[in-house]
Amino acid sequence: MTLNHYLLASGLLFAIGFAGVLLRRNIITIFMCLELMLNAANLSLVAFSRFNVTPGGLPNYNAQVLVFFIITVAAAEVAVGLAIIVALFRARQTTHVEDISTLKF
Amino acid sequence: MSPVLFWFFTFLMLAFATLVVVNRNPVASALSLVVTFLSLAALFVGLNAYFIAVIQVLVYAGAVMVLFLFIIMLMDLKAERRRKFNLLAVGGGVLVSVGFVGELVLVLGRFKLGESPFPALRAEKIDDVREVGMTLFTTHNLPFQVIGVLILVATIGVVILSRRELK
Numbered sequence: 202m203t204l205n206h207y208l209l210a211s212g213l214l215f216a217i218g219f220a221g222v223l224l225r226r227n228i229i230t231i232f233m234c235l236e237l238m239l240n241a242a243n244l245s246l247v248a249f250s251r252f253n254v255t256p257g258g259l260p261n262y263n264a265q266v267l268v269f270f271i272i273t274v275a276a277a278e279v280a281v282g283l284a285i286i287v288a289l290f291r292a293r294q295t296t297h298v299e300d301i302s303t304l305k306f
Numbered sequence: 307m308s309p310v311l312f313w314f315f316t317f318l319m320l321a322f323a324t325l326v327v328v329n330r331n332p333v334a335s336a337l338s339l340v341v342t343f344l345s346l347a348a349l350f351v352g353l354n355a356y357f358i359a360v361i362q363v364l365v366y367a368g369a370v371m372v373l374f375l376f377i378i379m380l381m382d383l384k385a386e387r388r389r390k391f392n393l394l395a396v397g398g399g400v401l402v403s404v405g406f407v408g409e410l411v412l413v414l415g416r417f418k419l420g421e422s423p424f425p426a427l428r429a430e431k432i433d434d435v436r437e438v439g440m441t442l443f444t445t446h447n448l449p450f451q452v453i454g455v456l457i458l459v460a461t462i463g464v465v466i467l468s469r470r471e472l473k
Contacts, residue, residue, distance in 0.1 A: 203421050209411070217326075220400055223399030224400070240343065240346055243362075244350075248353060259427065259429045263441060266441045269358070269438065270449060281460050288468070299392075
């Protein structure tokens with residue numbers, strides 16, 4: 202297996218998540234597709250980490266620390282985002298993005 | 307990682323990621339997302355990133371997905387299933403994604419460095435957690451503390467957002 206295989210897999214996962222964000226209209230599904238895109242970035246970072254072996258013969262751990270940060274920020278983002286969705290659902294009784302168009306020009 | 311395992315988990319990951327997008331029922335989408343995260347964790351193990359794989363299973367497949375399912379169960383989302391797709395959005399989404407993948411294939415076709423196999427790890431044992439911890443607490447100590455503040459802010463934000471009366 203080469204680095205390009207992993208990068209292609211990561212790119213395909215990103216494309217699927219991106220398509221989901223564009224074509225789905227349920228705000229929770231859109232949020233799940235955002236998670237897919239973040240995970241695609243994680244996969245390519247870990248692949249680069251394994252590819253860039255340090256002189257000591259270990260993977261480059263800077264990339265894995267970055268993945269750690271991404272996972273942490275994603276968890277915080279999910280918590281805040283879902284709280285916003287719940288508040289929105291309480292006010293409007295919908296999770297459909299086309300029903301929430303007050304800010305739309 | 308042996309090619310058989312790589313292709314198996316990549317196929318599983320992409321198939322269930324597609325199911326996340328295609329499924330109309332949000333509960334089915336969330337459960338497909340769990341399978342996607344688990345196969346991604348398997349790919350991480352194949353890349354010798356054991357700590358990240360464990361974190362992936364614990365945080366994503368565990369905590370985040372439980373939160374998602376909890377919120378989905380909290381709302382009554384039956385009404386969403388009757389709507390039909392917006393054809394313009396479907397066409398646009400598929401078109402942009404296919405364009406992105408095509409561009410990626412073009413770029414990777416010219417990326418000769420990535421066609422060489424992964425170099426072997428010469429270390430006697432991979433002290434994964436220790437190395438990540440050392441990097442985290444020495445080189446990246448400041449970002450680590452900033453992340454701590456970010457999580458505090460997120461916690462306070464969630465508490466304020468979930469109060470009954472938003473003023």
